[in-house]
Amino acid sequence: MSSDASPAQTPVTLREVAAAAGVSVATASKALNGQGRMKAQTRERIRETAQRLGFRPNSLAQSLLRRRSFTVGLLTNDTYGRFSLPLMSGVSDALVDAGVSVFLCNVEDDTRLAQLHVEAMLDKRVDGIIATGKRIDRHLPVDLANLRIPVIYAFTQPDPGAIAFVSDDAGGARLAVEHFCRLGKKRIAHVTGPASFAVVHARAEAYRDVLTEHGLPVSEPLLGAWSEAWGHDAVAKLFGDKAGREGAPDAVFCGNDQIARGVIDALRERGIGVPDDVGVIGFDNWxxxxxxxxxxxxxxxxxLAALGREAGLALLSLVGGKPAEPGIRKLPCRLVVRQSCGRPPGG
Amino acid sequence: MSSDASPAQTPVTLREVAAAAGVSVATASKALNGQGRMKAQTRERIRETAQRLGFRPNSLAQSLLRRRSFTVGLLTNDTYGRFSLPLMSGVSDALVDAGVSVFLCNVEDDTRLAQLHVEAMLDKRVDGIIATGKRIDRHLPVDLANLRIPVIYAFTQPDPGAIAFVSDDAGGARLAVEHFCRLGKKRIAHVTGPASFAVVHARAEAYRDVLTEHGLPVSEPLLGAWSEAWGHDAVAKLFGDKAGREGAPDAVFCGNDQIARGVIDALRERGIGVPDDVGVIGFDNWxxxxxxxxxxxxxxxxxLAALGREAGLALLSLVGGKPAEPGIRKLPCRLVVRQSCGRPPGG
DNA sequence: CTGAAAGCGCTTACAG
DNA sequence: CTGAAAGCGCTTACAG
Incomplete structure (x- = not known):
């Protein structure tokens, strides 16, 4: 009920501040922006008046003048959000402190919808666009190549000549397999997703490389679905029906966490102990x-959150006019050790 | 390489369209907006010119004049996004067709961050705010009560006198338990989350009501964590250690899907068949x-997506000046039948 | 040290 | 039927 609480239904303008302080709007503007030269006392009086009236500059008016809206568009086709969400919050975190707000554009796999969102972004004069998706090897259903505003790709297939941030899948796979080697595992299997995914090949190759480097036998990666059910089936293939386990793996590196979960459940059902008999490492850390x-x-x-942050900062720097090399930046993964992989010998 | 592709680094303005068409900007504006009266031929010529130059009005300028930015802010503290994401995409879908874009504000549980985002929204003159969260019975860490712009709450605790959309948890629970009754189940248990959640009580009460209405025995709901592990433990409590199953439940209604999964896994480990011996229904349809x-x-x-859509449309209508009753609107849930609950007798 | 003027890109009364 | 003018809320040369 205090008349100060929300006195006007309409926000206080600079003109009102200027009138209340007995100066021109030009002077008021300069006082509040720390521009120009004026008596410290005048500046202070204007500042106090603005404060008292709860003045906040109208961002739309500023944007019109500055040709900079302090907004960016975030395109995603990851409705389910498992990968997008951490990425999005990384982007948002990186930008909020710079006063930049993020428009959320869920485009699904719908070209019309994507086009609609891109046009809305352009009309709203976003300073730039971040494109993100659920797959590193697929394009969003829209062309962002000639947009006149900067575009950063994150966790989605970039246009040629663009700047993109992706996870280093090969590096991530190395982390897992090398960890097994360090634990003294000798027969390390790899159960992963379908051949249609680029990451499947990147990770499988790293898997082979590490084993070769360590002089360990390489068995062909088992490709299947990204599902628990496939994890189950893979265990049947790897461990056969025989009771004895000679020649069977002592470690399984899985292409995602769901497969890993299926593997672990299937091993338990067979009475094979994890991590004592067989170590298991997944991917995604879901x-x-x-x-x-x-x-x-x-x-x-x-x-992914760090990846989003990097992408946000890169866009900011591009918007600020700093040039940047085109190309794909691979950001390192990290191994989160819980209990399924086993402890170091004597550890 | 075509000079039409992206000829200017800077967007075409109305002034340029007007010049190219040989009219004043006022006339050009009216032609494109279908306002005023003019020769159909003039209007057409201007339209064609605009089209040819790829003119798109600067939304910032329009917003300044219209006092309407065609943007809204979406506040959420659901970092993990399981509940937020479908809701967010519902909101976004409802608004994109009205030309309204959505600012994503991830506020975590951080009051400073939330304040920062709200101020950024206000500065950017959003037309309204949608507040959403991960719990129906908790406030966001910021006060939205006296904002001078409309606020809609969705899946979070509203301020008194506000408009909120939430799921009808009691109704959802009825759906599940009544389904069991229809299948002829006689001893229906309820395994759910912690007492600190309002939904736990709402669902438990509906569970009791339905059983009473059907003249079936009511056993006390088992409260625990929202986890698979609790589902496991609950099976131990419900089915005891004895081999015989007289008096044991023939159906379990679970407070979420993770608990349900734990229950089903534990039943299988005991050799109890799902759905033949015991039917199981979860909550969340994750x-x-x-x-x-x-x-x-x-x-x-x-x-949740429908809930988001409703919230978006309600905000739109409020922004458009239509008054609306304050209060909490409960939106119906639906039962998604897969295979764990069993078939109707003779089905 | 301070203010009047011009202008960002658009729209909307109001003249002609 | 068309255009000159005023103005949304702000900033930035430029005068004084």
Missing amino acids: QIVAEATRPPLSSVDMN | QIVAEATRPPLSSVDMN
Whole structure:
């Protein structure tokens, strides 16, 4: 009920501040922006008046003048959000402190919808666009190549000559397989997703490389679906029906956490102990899966929030006019060790 | 390389269109907006010119004049996004067709961050705000009560006198328990989350009501964590250690899908068949969990995307000046039947 | 040290 | 039927 609480239904303008302080709007503007030269006392009086009236400059008016809206568009086709969400919050975190707000554009796989969103962004004069998706090897259903505003790609297939941030899948796979080597594992299998995914090949190749480097036998990666069910089936293939386990793997590196969970469940059903008999490492570090697995799952984390942050900062720098090399930047993954991979010998 | 592709680094203005068409900017504006009266031929010529030059009005300038930015802010503290994401995409879908874009504001549980985002929204003159969260019974860490712009709450605790959309948890629970009754189940248990959640009580009460209405025995709901592990433990409590199953439940209604998954896994480990011996229904219809469960899990869906859509439309209508009754609107859930609950007798 | 003027890109009364 | 003028809320040369 205090008349100061929300006195006007309409925001205070600079003109009102100037009138209340007995100066021109030009002077008021300069006082509040720290521009120009004026008596410290005048500046202070104007500042206090603005404060008292709860003045906040109209961003739309400023943007019109500055040709800079302090907004960016974030395009995604990851409705389910498993990968997008950490990435989005990384982007948002990186930008909010610079006063930049993020428009959320969920484009699904719908070209019309994507076009609609891109046009809305352009009309609203966003300073730039971040394109993100659920797959590193697929384009969004819209062409962002000639937009007159900067575009950064993150976790999606970039246009040629663009700047993109992706996770270093090969590096992530190395982390997992080298960890197994360090634990003294000798027969390390790889169960992963379908051949249609680029990451499947990148990770499988790294898997082979590490084993070769360590002089360990390389068995062909088993490709299947990204599902628990495939994890189950893969265990049947790897461990056969025989009771004895000679020649069977002592470690399984899985292409995602769901497969890993299926593997662990299937091993338990066979009475094979994890991590004592067989170590398991997953990929994605999807907390809700990794922590529900028995035992909790060690997994490779793609650092998606950090990736989003990098993308946000890169866009900011581009918007600020700093030139940047085109190309794909691979950001390192990290291995989150829980209990499924086993302890170092004597550890 | 075509000089039409992106000829100017700077967008075409109305002034340029007017010049190219040989009219004043006022006439050009009216022609494009279908305002005023003029020779059809003039209007057409201007339209064609605008089209040819790729003119798109600067939304910032329009907003300044119209006092309407065609943007809204979406506040959420659901970093993980399980509940937020469908809701967000519902909001976004409802608004994109009205030309309204959505600012994503991830506020975590951080009051400073929330304040920062709200101020950025106000400065950018958003037309309204949608507040959403991960819990129906908790406030966001910021006060939105006296904002001078409309606020709609969705899936979060509203301020008194506000408009809110939430899922009808009691109704959702009824759907599940009544389904069991229809299938002829006689001893229906309820395993759910912690007492600190309002939904736990709402659903438990509906559970009791339905059983009473059907003249079936009511056993006290088992409260625990929202986890698979609790689902496991609950099975131990419900089914005891004895081999015989006289008096044991023939159906379990679970407070979320993770609990349900734990229950089903534990039943299988005991050799109890799902759905033949015991039917199981979960809550949330979290696809990735429900489909990986063996057998696939029947579950109550809160229709979060629809809820987001309603919230978006309600905000639009408020922004448009239509008055609306304050209060909490409960939106119906729906039961998604898969295989874990069993078939009707003789079905 | 301070203010009047011009202008960002658009729209909307009001003249002619 | 068309255009000159005023103005949305602000900033930035330029005078004084």
